[in-house]
Structure formats: C-alpha cells, structure tokens
Amino acid sequence: MTLSDVAREAGVSLATASRAINGSANRTVRADLRDRVLAAAAQLRYTPDANAQAMARGRTTSLGLVVHDIADPYFSSIAAGVARAADRAGLQVTLASTQHDPSRESGLVDLLKRQRARAIVIAGGRLDDEATNDELRAALADYRSVGGSVALIGQPILGVDSIVVDNAQGAGDLAKALHGRGYRRFAILAGPADHLTACERRDAFRGALAELGSPVPDDAVITSTFTHEGGEDAMRALLRRGELPELVFAVNDVMALGALAAGREAGIRVPQDVALAGFDDISTLRDVVPALTTVRIPLVDVGIAATELALADASDEPRLTHVPTQVVLRDSTPGL
C-alpha cells in the first residue's frame, strides 16, 4: 500500500503517481494517466503516509495546543475554537496537557518541536515565576528558531504573538456594575498570588472599588489555587472568618462553583445570604439557577484568533490582539 505499489499497478512511474495523487505545483498529469493512478490507488486502498510526506516536504500538517486541563471548560472552549480553525486550515490538532503542572509546558513545547508541528498555541495562564517562564521562553525560542510559529493566550510576557484578554477592564467594569447595584462590602477569592491573570482581575476589581469608596480590606482577599478546589478552600476560609461580606468575587467561574459548593455545605444560600460573581462566562453555567454574574470572554473566538495568529506570516515583532470582555449581570447578584 505504498505509492510505489500504486505506480506499478497503474503502470506509471513513482513520480507520476505522486503528482497525480497529491498534485504538484506546476507539473500536471495527463488525464488518462491520472485516472489510472487514481483507480489503482482506490483499488489498493492506498493512503499516503503523512510522516513520509512530512519528511519529504519538510513540513507537517499538525498544530500543537498546550493546555493545563482539557476537562476545564475554560480550556475546552478554547480548544473547540482551535479545533475549528485548524480544521479550516487543513491541520491536525495535537493536544498537549500539563495536567495542572505549569513547569511541564516547556517540555511539551519540546515534544511538539520534535513532531515538527507547524505552529503552537499555548492556552495556559502565565505565572509570575521567572524560572518557569525563562524555561518556556527558551523552549519557544528554540522551536521558533527551526521555523515554528507560536501564539500565546494570556499575558504577552514571552515575546511572542499573543491574544490578550482585557482582564483589568472586565474586572473593573464588574466592580462598578456591582457597586451600582448597591453592594459595598466585598470579599475576593483571588487565586494564586503568582498567577498573572488572577492578579490582574483581583487588582482591577479592588482598584475600581477603592476609587468608588468601597475598598476591599486585605483580610477579605483570600488566595488559593485557580481551580474548583481552590474556590472551595477559599470560601471555607472566608466563612471561618465569621462575618459574611455582601458579595464574593471569585476570579474565575470554576472557582465560583467551588465557592458555591462550600457555601452550600455551610448552609449559605446564593444570593439570599451572599451574592456571588465569577469570571469567564463558562457556557455550561449560563442556564443554572441562580444564574451566575460574570465577565464574558468569547473563549471559542479566542481559540480561533489564536490559531489564526499562529498561522499568520511571521512578523519581526510580537503582535498583540486585544480581546474585549463584557460584564454579564445575572441573578446571583440581584442587588441590595
């Protein structure tokens, strides 16, 4: 079932068979020969070997996607966008998951480099950890030095093309909107102290409230992991403090979910006992009761944009694409 078999069966040379099947740039094949080749290929159930093609052509048809956890709706929505855009571009998606360990990203980039993936989209959030970032930066430089192109989703600190979500604007807008609904006493489930996205959201939220005259006290800002479990832990810590705020802001929806679980466990109802807001607008949550107030990020579009950015012609300096966010007020923050 190799191309040679097809050529022999069709009574033509290997070159002609190749040109007939995969079409050549300027060479063209006589119709009758082409038909014979195609017929032979069909009869022998021939399938080109993508690895051999990759070798001969010097480029592959695969695109790498690096995420922390594909089960997280944030990443799976982005992945859906990447899958769609890659499909349109005729590329296969290779999924690389760190399983929640940011330090694995650079290793995954190396892996994708071995595969000679044509482009890489990195969806995981950046940490304020120079060692890890340097490692990743090095791996990316390495990958790009052999012709690969990269797009990053998140903070543009790696010197590569990036899709930048406007977290600060969104969190600020959210704070104002909630203040407008009468809330004055807030707590923040803030995520990890070194997680840049988490920090952006926290700081902008806090900053906007301070400007509005409702500053969030330090002890109402609780760090945790960026996960469901982190939301649970942080909410429990908050509850242990005694006095409940009027509104709890979790820096992402999955954490808000964790907070909901911890709250329910303690008999706290949302929004009757405390209001709750998140960030991301995970689609699975759009219909639950009470509907969660959040800041929408068009995640599927972000995935598409990142893929297109990675596939665009290389430019000498990093391009940044800003993605606007949008506050979505729902029942979890009915107002006071």
Place this chain on the structure above:
Amino acid sequence: MTLSDVAREAGVSLATASRAINGSANRTVRADLRDRVLAAAAQLRYTPDANAQAMARGRTTSLGLVVHDIADPYFSSIAAGVARAADRAGLQVTLASTQHDPSRESGLVDLLKRQRARAIVIAGGRLDDEATNDELRAALADYRSVGGSVALIGQPILGVDSIVVDNAQGAGDLAKALHGRGYRRFAILAGPADHLTACERRDAFRGALAELGSPVPDDAVITSTFTHEGGEDAMRALLRRGELPELVFAVNDVMALGALAAGREAGIRVPQDVALAGFDDISTLRDVVPALTTVRIPLVDVGIAATELALADASDEPRLTHVPTQVVLRDSTPGL
C-alpha cells in the same frame, strides 16, 4: 541540528550517535562515547525528528481521539482521561473533531490512518444509520488492516473493542428512584430517534416506569437533537402542550441545561413547578443550585479505560468492558 551533525561534532558515527541518544535494544555504547554524544547533542540543541523516527521505526507515538465537540463537557471529560492515559504511555494525543457531523467520523479515521496513529479512541455516540456506520466500519477495518488498533466508547456495534456504558441499567435505576420519591407523571426529552445511547436511556426509563405502573404516554416523549439547543427546543414543545408533568427526564445533562433555560424563559421554576433529571453527571454542574439529579458516568475513567483498551495487545475477537453507572439524587427532584 540533525543526528549527523551531532555525530560529527562528537566525532563518532551516525550509528553510535543514534544508539547513544535513543538507546538500542541489545547494542550498548561505551560510557565515554555516550557522554560525548550527549554533550554534543545538548550543545547543538539537537531534537530528534519524530517523523523520521516514525518512518525508520515503522510506528508512531501518537494516539487519535475522535469526538463530536470538545467543548461539550461529556467529551472534554473523556478527553482528559485519554490525555492522562496517553501521557502515561508516552503517546501524543491527536484530537479529531467532527464538529457535530457524525458522517465525518470515517474521514477522520482515514486522516488518523494517514498519520499512522498507533491507536484510535472513538468517543462519539453511534447512530442507527447503517450507511454512516458501514462507512465507519470500513474505515476502521482499513485502519486495523495496517496494524492500527481501535477502542470505541458506546454501543459495541462496530465489531471493535468497546467501552460499554450501562445506560439501560442507569436509566432504569433512575426511574425507580424517582418513582420511589413519589413522582408519577413524567415527560422525556428523548434526543434523536436514531441516537442509540439516547434510545437506550429513553427506553429503559420508560420500561421501568411502565413496570411500576406509571407508563409515560407517547406524546410526553419528545425528540430533539442531543444538544443544549435540543433540550431547549424539546422543553418548549413540552410547555406548549399545556399541562406540565411532575418530572422531566432529559437524556443527558447538557439537554437538561437547555430545558432549564427554556423553563426559566417561560417562568417555570425547578423544582417547585417541575422536577428535572439528567444523565452523565457533568462535573461542572455538581455544585449548581438546584443540584441536578442525574446518573453518574465516570467519564474520566471511561477515557482512561478506552485508551488502555486500545493500547492492549490485539485480540481476535472484540473485547467489551462494561462501565457501571450510579444514580445521584439531588435537589432538582426533591420528591412529592
């Protein structure tokens, strides 16, 4: 940055460099030579070319995963399991998405065959559509004839190793449990008439209720797509019928979500006005209020099991692994 460069730099032959870096079965390399090679490789930032290795070795290190939509929590949870198991086995995951078009599955299998993926996991649900199934069967036979192995998640109708979720048992158990909570008048948002999983769940649920003396009338069984939108449409159709049942069973959680949306739109509260149950136990929904009664499928484990099944030594006849389900009663069905 090819192996030849490394060999030259280290002053050894290509063969020795290869053996030093990627190890050989029985051949072993003298320590000092090996160190020289490794040093040269590090200095030149050499990375093996996976495509060339694949050609030379005759096998790749990639595993294909076919889904309908990676943004759907059902598939993304399975994907997380597949990713984890593949990682443990040292394999890369190639994600192939039909974008909701079952007839594309066979084409994706062809694509994965071209890539010479070592194994394929097919996660999409089967339809009662012989044309499509035959096509997929043919593509799989083709793929297996060149040494590929396959595992299917769902109905074992394709003659390949399969992970079989016990939908009937789960749906039957659910019906009994709900009947036990006092419900007598049911409606079913049944999904597509030709979707085997949907049918299994619908029929088992209905059958169990009939046995219990609370049969579900035909006009209370509403077909739709297997999606969120399908749940919405079906719920709207149900509401148009006028009289509300005591409990609505959506054949999957995502559809239940759609039903919730349609219900809210019409001012129907769950569970006060109508109780609601789903199927799958999507993890994102475990904490929402009201918590959704459902049937748990250990989706991540299913993904792991499917991967391991696909990677196991080939057997002459299809192996079936049955996965138990578990009814989870929550607040959306408090009982009458």
Place this chain on the structure above:
DNA sequence: TTGTATGCGTTATCAC
C-alpha cells in the same frame, strides 16, 4: 508531460 535519481533524518542490519 513523464521518468530517474536523490534526499529528507532515523533506525536497523550487517560486517568489522
């Protein structure tokens, strides 16, 4: 337009 020959980067089979 078609065919021949070479190379892509590795592994594996031989001799040494």
Place this chain on the structure above:
DNA sequence: GTGATAACGCATACAA
C-alpha cells in the same frame, strides 16, 4: 563495541 550502509515512503530537481 563501533561503523558503513541499506531501508522507510514520499517529493522534487533534473534529465529526457
């Protein structure tokens, strides 16, 4: 234990 060298399957520069 090491080193030439022939595959692997295909694309393409070059010759016809």
